């Protein structure tokens with residue numbers, strides 16, 4: 799089996815597949831650390847094909863899809879969004895989502911997607927990447943720390959009618975290697 803993914807930008811034709819993939823990946827990620835109803839509500843709101851079309855067409859976003867042997871294996875979305883005050887680095891860009899399908903985790907695809915995120919950040923002239931992460935998602939936190947992200951503060955995250963304070967991480971965008 800091929801182990802190096804093909805990574806490309808999503809088009810509106812990818813929206814339905816990405817919505818289904820994103821819903822599954824989100825559910826798999828939080829199944830053991832969040833309430834089932836909260837997950838279902840979030841998925842119903844955010845992982846609809848029409849929502850995905852809007853994100854894919856939003857010039858403030860870039861949606862990257864990773865394919866392995868013609869199968870969608872993961873995706874990442876970066877977004878131009880005003881960061882919380884704790885992000886003080888220059889030219890910030892949010893890493894909004896980075897998710898692999900359950901069967902693709904732990905094979906280096908997350909690293910490949912992160913490198914594509916770095917390239918897109920450089921293309922957009924961004925110099926700081928930032929993100930919010932649920933602190934119980936320890937695998938994701940360890941992944942981000944491997945890429946040099948450091949905790950800089952926290953931000954409110956509305957999930958299931960409850961406000962959580964998610965840690966915020968940031969890192970300078972690495973230069974071209």
Ligand SMILES: CC(C)(COP(=O)(O)OP(=O)(O)OC[C@H]1O[C@@H](n2cnc3c(N)ncnc32)[C@H](O)[C@@H]1OP(=O)(O)O)[C@@H](O)C(=O)NCCC(=O)NCCS
Pocket residue numbers: 827896897898899902903904905906907908909910930931932935937938941
């Ligand atoms: C976060 C996420 C994208 C990171 O991807 P990942 O596959 O776990 O991370 P990497 O790509 O760096 O792979 C790392 C592992 O693959 C192994 N690996 C195997 N082949 C590899 C290769 N060719 N290159 C690099 N690592 C490789 C590494 O040794 C490492 O194993 P270890 O964790 O036991 O040390 C992934 O865990 C994921 O999708 N999680 C669920 C969604 C999620 O939580 N998203 C973040 C929300 S905030």
